[in-house]
Amino acid sequence: MNSRIAFPFLTLSESAVKASPWSVALNRDDWFPAGDFLADWDSSSTIRLRREFQLDPDIATLDLGISKDDLQLSLGVRIGTGPGRLPRLIVYHDHSEIVPEEWRFTFELEVLGSGLSSVLDITTEFTLSAQVSVCDALSPKRVGDRLWQDRHRIRLEGEEPRFPIEIADLRSLLGDGTAESAPWYLHWSPRDWTRDFHGAIRLFLNRERPEFVERIEAQDAAILQTLMADIMGQVCERLVNEQEAHELIEGLEPGSLGAQAVSWLNHAWPDCDLGFIRSVLENKPGTFRAAFLAVAEIRQD
Amino acid sequence: MVTLLPRLTALAAERMLDDFLHHGVSAWRGFDPVNLPDEVRFAATGGSQVHPVTLRDLRSRVVKIAKDCGFGNDDEKKDLALFDSEVSVWLAENPILASGESLRDDTWTFIGVAMAPDIVFWRFGTSRERYLGGIRNTFQRLWMRGRVLDRGPGSDGRWDLLYELTEDALVQITERPSIGGDPILARAIAEAWVRAAMHHGKGRMEPIMRHAVLRIRIQNEIRSMSSLSQAELAKMLDAFFDIAEETITASLQV
Numbered sequence: 001m002n003s004r005i006a007f008p009f010l011t012l013s014e015s016a017v018k019a020s021p022w023s024v025a026l027n028r029d030d031w032f033p034a035g036d037f038l039a040d041w042d043s044s045s046t047i048r049l050r051r052e053f054q055l056d057p058d059i060a061t062l063d064l065g066i067s068k069d070d071l072q073l074s075l076g077v078r079i080g081t082g083p084g085r086l087p088r089l090i091v092y093h094d095h096s097e098i099v100p101e102e103w104r105f106t107f108e109l110e111v112l113g114s115g116l117s118s119v120l121d122i123t124t125e126f127t128l129s130a131q132v133s134v135c136d137a138l139s140p141k142r143v144g145d146r147l148w149q150d151r152h153r154i155r156l157e158g159e160e161p162r163f164p165i166e167i168a169d170l171r172s173l174l175g176d177g178t179a180e181s182a183p184w185y186l187h188w189s190p191r192d193w194t195r196d197f198h199g200a201i202r203l204f205l206n207r208e209r210p211e212f213v214e215r216i217e218a219q220d221a222a223i224l225q226t227l228m229a230d231i232m233g234q235v236c237e238r239l240v241n242e243q244e245a246h247e248l249i250e251g252l253e254p255g256s257l258g259a260q261a262v263s264w265l266n267h268a269w270p271d272c273d274l275g276f277i278r279s280v281l282e283n284k285p286g287t288f289r290a291a292f293l294a295v296a297e298i299r300q301d
Numbered sequence: 302m303v304t305l306l307p308r309l310t311a312l313a314a315e316r317m318l319d320d321f322l323h324h325g326v327s328a329w330r331g332f333d334p335v336n337l338p339d340e341v342r343f344a345a346t347g348g349s350q351v352h353p354v355t356l357r358d359l360r361s362r363v364v365k366i367a368k369d370c371g372f373g374n375d376d377e378k379k380d381l382a383l384f385d386s387e388v389s390v391w392l393a394e395n396p397i398l399a400s401g402e403s404l405r406d407d408t409w410t411f412i413g414v415a416m417a418p419d420i421v422f423w424r425f426g427t428s429r430e431r432y433l434g435g436i437r438n439t440f441q442r443l444w445m446r447g448r449v450l451d452r453g454p455g456s457d458g459r460w461d462l463l464y465e466l467t468e469d470a471l472v473q474i475t476e477r478p479s480i481g482g483d484p485i486l487a488r489a490i491a492e493a494w495v496r497a498a499m500h501h502g503k504g505r506m507e508p509i510m511r512h513a514v515l516r517i518r519i520q521n522e523i524r525s526m527s528s529l530s531q532a533e534l535a536k537m538l539d540a541f542f543d544i545a546e547e548t549i550t551a552s553l554q555v
Contacts, residue, residue: 005523007523042344042345042346042347042348043305043344043347043348043400043401043402044302044303044346044348045347076528078483078527080482082401082405083406084478086478086479087478087482088404088445088478088482089445089448090482090484090485093485093527095525095528113347113401114303114348114400115401117401117402117404117405118401118404125525127524127528142524143529143533144524144526144528144529144533145524146522146524146525166312172316173312173315173316175319187311187315189429189430191430192430194476195430195435196436196478200435204312251515253477253478253479253518254479255478
């Protein structure tokens with residue numbers, strides 16, 4: 001289930017739902033475990049996906065506080081695609097009721113490659129498929145209430161790394177006498193915090209600094225820590241300084257640039273409000289940046 | 302077979318855009334579909350590269366719609382809303398844009414920066430995000446609107462939602478990935494907006510829509526709204542719009 005959300009009703013535990021990892025096959029080829037990257041995909045391919053489920057009705061009724069007669073569930077599978085952390089477009093949506101007593105089953109589907117781009121984003125969920133008649137105060141009651149959910153993302157193209165990085169000629173990119181010799185440059189704009197993080201930000205490494213690029217490629221811990229801290233610091237500083245930061249943060253979607261900044265701020269100052277963080281930035285800017293250096297180290301662990 | 306579309310990387314696009322904005326639209330050399338910029342790339346496999354004639358037609362059609370809406374004629378009043386709706390319909394109906402190629406930002410970066418920067422300038426001026434790929438790209442956002450708000454071939458008023466919704470309503474729906482990426486939910490919200498606008502008046506809809514969308518987003522996290530029946534989803538959304546209207550009315554009375 002989504003750990004960001006405090007559900008206002010009881011949900012299914014991991015012991016009530018046993019779901020195998022997704023298996024994948026390209027065209028008529030053999031099945032193999034779906035990792036986070038699917039090699040050899042192109043838009044003329046057909047992707048087949050398969051997953052096995054086993055529900056334990058006894059545990060499920062206990063989890064949800066409902067009777068076995070009311071345990072009427074649906075399995076929902078949504079396939080989204082497109083670059084970014086949230087799918088740009090849902091291209092496949094299946095919702096089917098689970099036949100009572102057939103608690104063990106296999107789900108299989110085919111997705112045409114022509115409609116896909118960059119990522120295959122698979123959301124699986126169990127929802128209530130009928131209104132519940134007798135239940136506890138905290139039981140789910142309404143059709144569609146989400147009881148269990150997971151998400152698996154498969155990159156289809158190699159060009160969407162976990163963080164968008166590119167080796168570039170900073171001279172032609174920046175055209176600035178001083179900045180062009182910097183080892184890196186973070187390209188981003190604070191104009192739109194609602195933009196998808198991956199589309200809003202890109203790290204350029206200076207082609208003229210091959211020794212630096214090599215250290216990044218070799219995953220040099222100290223360099224990565226410094227880089228990450230710079231990125232987090234730059235972005236968070238601007239967000240904290242936004243005049244209407246409170247209102248802005250309330251409206252942010254998961255996966256957006258702003259939501260990512262809020263997540264970094266929460267890591268650096270757990271349980272602290274924006275006012276406190278702003279006072280750190282105003283009065284102790286060194287501490288503000290040092291916090292991100294520390295967080296960057298933790299994140300590498 | 303998929304038509305592979307030209308892609309322009311962010312770095313090259315930034316340079317070309319700097320050049321375009323620095324020298325002004327009058328200095329732009331125009332679009333040559335035969336000699337694309339050196340930085341343009343295509344997917345290596347999976348389809349056939351788009352023909353230059355198709356690219357030329359794509360631009361010609363967009364220019365034609367823009368001219369009908371005031372482009373190129375300073376004396377004529379711009380009808381930007383009509384331009385947006387007409388281009389949305391045309392892009393959504395265009396078979397070469399029906400594949401996953403259209404979900405890529407670099408495809409739309411090509412269109413905004415290399416193929417039709419003059420139209421972007423006319424529509425939005427110098428705002429960079431309107432040229433570069435992303436949900437604010439002049440053409441990408443219109444394609445997305447057409448794609449998710451299509452009532453389906455053969456439907457009565459197939460494209461009416463694109464003409465009936467205000468710009469604010471369209472932005473609230475299509476520029477939020479959790480809503481705009483889900484055609485079932487996006488269309489249901491748009492239909493509910495039309496019903497609410499008839500009831501409460503179009504002029505009052507902006508705050509009502511924003512309030513309703515906030516509730517929808519929260520509710521959609523705990524309830525799978527797009528798995529509900531069409532009637533049930535419509536009823537639920539109508540209730541959200543009513544609550545939003547009541548809340549706003551009450552806040553004005555305090």
